[in-house]
Amino acid sequence: MKHFKGKALVLAAALAAAPLTLTAGHASADDVTITVAGSGGGLAKVMKMLFEDPFTKETGIGVKALATTDRASALKAMMAAGKPTWDVSELSATEYAIASANGWLEPINWSKLDPKNTLPAVARADDAVVVASYSTILAVRTDKLPAGKRMTSWADFWDVKTFPGPRALQNQPYDNLEFALIADGVAPADVYTVLSTKDGVDRAFRKLDEIKPHIVSWWTAGAQPVQMLSDGEAFYTSAWNGRITKLATEGTPAAIVWNGGGLKLSYSAIIKGTKHGDAAHAYLSYLTTSPQRAAAFAKMVPYPGFVKGLYDELPAEMGRHLPSHPDNAAKQFATDAKFWAANLSELKERWEAWLLE
Amino acid sequence: MPAADRHSILAAPGLLLLVTFFVVPVGIVFDQGLFDPAFTTAHFERFLARGAYMAVFLNTLRVSVVVAMACLLIGYPVAYFIVRQPPRRRPVLMFLVLVPLWMSILVRTYAWMVVLGREGIVNGLLMTLGITDQPVKLLFTTGAVYVGMVQILLPIMIVTCYSAMTEIDQNLLRAARILGARSGQAFARVFLPLSLEGAVTGTLIVFILSMGFFITPALIGGRRDMMMANLISSQVSQTNWGFAAALAIILLLATVAVLVAARLLTRRLVYAAAKTDTP
Numbered sequence: 001m002k003h004f005k006g007k008a009l010v011l012a013a014a015l016a017a018a019p020l021t022l023t024a025g026h027a028s029a030d031d032v033t034i035t036v037a038g039s040g041g042g043l044a045k046v047m048k049m050l051f052e053d054p055f056t057k058e059t060g061i062g063v064k065a066l067a068t069t070d071r072a073s074a075l076k077a078m079m080a081a082g083k084p085t086w087d088v089s090e091l092s093a094t095e096y097a098i099a100s101a102n103g104w105l106e107p108i109n110w111s112k113l114d115p116k117n118t119l120p121a122v123a124r125a126d127d128a129v130v131v132a133s134y135s136t137i138l139a140v141r142t143d144k145l146p147a148g149k150r151m152t153s154w155a156d157f158w159d160v161k162t163f164p165g166p167r168a169l170q171n172q173p174y175d176n177l178e179f180a181l182i183a184d185g186v187a188p189a190d191v192y193t194v195l196s197t198k199d200g201v202d203r204a205f206r207k208l209d210e211i212k213p214h215i216v217s218w219w220t221a222g223a224q225p226v227q228m229l230s231d232g233e234a235f236y237t238s239a240w241n242g243r244i245t246k247l248a249t250e251g252t253p254a255a256i257v258w259n260g261g262g263l264k265l266s267y268s269a270i271i272k273g274t275k276h277g278d279a280a281h282a283y284l285s286y287l288t289t290s291p292q293r294a295a296a297f298a299k300m301v302p303y304p305g306f307v308k309g310l311y312d313e314l315p316a317e318m319g320r321h322l323p324s325h326p327d328n329a330a331k332q333f334a335t336d337a338k339f340w341a342a343n344l345s346e347l348k349e350r351w352e353a354w355l356l357e
Numbered sequence: 358m359p360a361a362d363r364h365s366i367l368a369a370p371g372l373l374l375l376v377t378f379f380v381v382p383v384g385i386v387f388d389q390g391l392f393d394p395a396f397t398t399a400h401f402e403r404f405l406a407r408g409a410y411m412a413v414f415l416n417t418l419r420v421s422v423v424v425a426m427a428c429l430l431i432g433y434p435v436a437y438f439i440v441r442q443p444p445r446r447r448p449v450l451m452f453l454v455l456v457p458l459w460m461s462i463l464v465r466t467y468a469w470m471v472v473l474g475r476e477g478i479v480n481g482l483l484m485t486l487g488i489t490d491q492p493v494k495l496l497f498t499t500g501a502v503y504v505g506m507v508q509i510l511l512p513i514m515i516v517t518c519y520s521a522m523t524e525i526d527q528n529l530l531r532a533a534r535i536l537g538a539r540s541g542q543a544f545a546r547v548f549l550p551l552s553l554e555g556a557v558t559g560t561l562i563v564f565i566l567s568m569g570f571f572i573t574p575a576l577i578g579g580r581r582d583m584m585m586a587n588l589i590s591s592q593v594s595q596t597n598w599g600f601a602a603a604l605a606i607i608l609l610l611a612t613v614a615v616l617v618a619a620r621l622l623t624r625r626l627v628y629a630a631a632k633t634d635t636p
Contacts (some may be wrong), residue, residue: 065577072596166475171580207435212580217497220575220587227467232476233496345595352588353409 032279033062037074037089040067046300050293055286059281072098075271079104081336087274088283091128094174096267097341100127106270117241118289122252122334123306128269129288132303134324135332136175137243137261141227143253144235154183154260157236158207160214167211168228173351174340175238175262178333180207182260188333195339201347218355229254233349242302245321256321261332263323266303298322381610390602400603410588414607417585420499420574421567428563431507432514433556437548439515440522454515462509466573469505470496473577502578509573510566514559521555522548550627557623561616568612571629 011322012314036052038044044065052063066086068074072095078084079102089114093101099105105127123130140151142163151163157179169176178191184207186194194200216234219225225239230252241256248254268287288305290295295313304322311326312321319325323332390400404410439450457465472478473495479490495501525548533543571586585608592601 039551064584070594073593073598076596076598204537216494218580224576227470231470231474233470233474285618345597348591348595349409352413352591353407356409356583 001024006260010027029060032060032276033064034087034274034276034279035066035085036283037068037071037086038065038273039069039090043301046297050297050300051287052091052097055283057281059282059285061282063283071095075104076102079272082273084271084273086271087276088268088270088280090131091267091269093264093266093335094340094344095129096269097337100125101338101341104272106272106274106277106280108270108284111280112278113285114289118291118308120306120308122265123288125267128267129284130265131268131288131305132301133263133265133305133324134266134303135241135258135261135263135328136170136335137154137241137244137323137332138179138257138259139229139237139239140257141229141232141235141253142255144232149315151236151238152257152259154179155185158183158211160211166233167214168217168219168234168237169215170199170238171220171308171355173347174335174344175352176208177201177204177347178262178335179238179260180204180211181332183207188260188331191333192336192339201350202263208354240349241321241323245302258328259331261323261328261333263329263332265296265337288303309352359492386602386605388602390599390606393599400600401607403600404607405602409427410604413583413585413588416581417568417608418586418611420502420506420570420582421564422505424510424567425560425564427503427507428511428514429535429556429560432511432559433518433552434618436515436522437552439519440525451519454512454519457508458512462572463508466505466576468576469501469508473501473504496577497579499579499582502574502582505573505577506567510540510563513566514563517559517562518552518555521558522552524555525551553623553627557619561619564615564619567613568608 056062071089107127147312181191181204222240225237226243226247228234244254244256268284291307291309291313294305294310295308304324392551475492483489529547530543533547574582574584589601589604
């Protein structure tokens, strides 16, 4: 049985890693290539142009970028097989929390990664660096608002008398429990203190009970709220900031309410057991510590990092629409990835039961 | 015998593929659901202990049964209509039936959002005709899930029924009429029993596909229209693989159970139908 299980896991890992074994190739000491698990798609093109290719030109270190999804599951399989095939991985906040709690990441040597101290404390973890940020914000179809009214908070989102009309939220407990508490009067800074008690969770679900009949759809993919806003299927919805900025520039009267938004960090980390620790540090340093490169990135992808001087490099009008802009960051709460990694399973179970009620 | 041996080599590549990419993964799923790392039924107990999971399971069953029955009731007459057409017209009609299969499920589901939405085609029509002055809620309902899934799966039902019906010698119907049966009788006592096998196969294929449906209920259903596949996906991304595997096993066993029960029942039905024909 044990034998079978080991084999099964190796096979699972091999399947998870199959696309990469074909491309990773062989790297010798003087011909180092690091394998970086990224998101693929349009983002991969930007990463290649702004970071990977110039980095290889400057240092001689090759970068093999992979299009990956569900990286927590892939890492779990790799660790079980004892053969990590990635050197560096992008990680969402939740993926990071899972990977960190399980010890799948190498500690970061900060004097190597950021010798000039350009990154604030919020961007530095023991075993990862923050490369980007995005927010789950309240998005509003401004032309559907009652005459002369403006929606400015989650309390307004909950106020169906003043602001009638269909609404949507994400089909996840995270963000929504925080939004409910903020709508119920909890200060953004105290959200996780309240949520860490049973009473606090009950309070959030009670508040969600109020809005439940007015939510026409519980979205599961980031494209859905955008679609619903543009079709008039929902007038008010939670959504990811970058997509709403894009929707608005394309001509739909949509606006972002930063107040009470959930600021999320996304990370890059070095995978435990890599043979290219130095190269990986050099790459992460190149990726995160230059305000000029960060500004070039933020101009193309509205998910900025935290390097000092970034907003001096950006036109003010553009900076105003970004989640880590000081004005916007001040109104939001930072999503606590560790809280969610510890509690997601239990709260998701309650969430699913609550939705079916 | 040696000839049969030689022929069995032809099945080897398919068999190898099946073992590597189906039998082994299913084995892994069973292993993950039942051993963690020692033998445990904890994952199954968790499923049984929570009413919500059972509700999702029952909902999956209900949706699959309704969709399979709706496809049968709509698809069987269409297949019958096509098979009764002159031979030259049949391929054209079958081609039209198959066209929607070339479009991805995702695209067709989004198309239903355009049709059923608040500012969609149906509501636009209703409001222009003055039947309602407020948009009717059609999207994000269980009804939308049924409509979307039936539209997606109907071609499969029609094709299965049609291919069974083309096997039936049309002269048998003629013979029945000559022997004095009215056209309804000829259909009910000759055609229906002969095409029953195909109709059941089609219904079961649609049922099996429905049991694993994922995208359509998530995109156009309401909050209660959660399917087992949605639940499994959410558990996998939370790295609760043991529980996800247990859910997959439950889904698989339920599907197999329905399959076996339906097969036994049809055998009896076909037998009974055949028996009425003997004097």
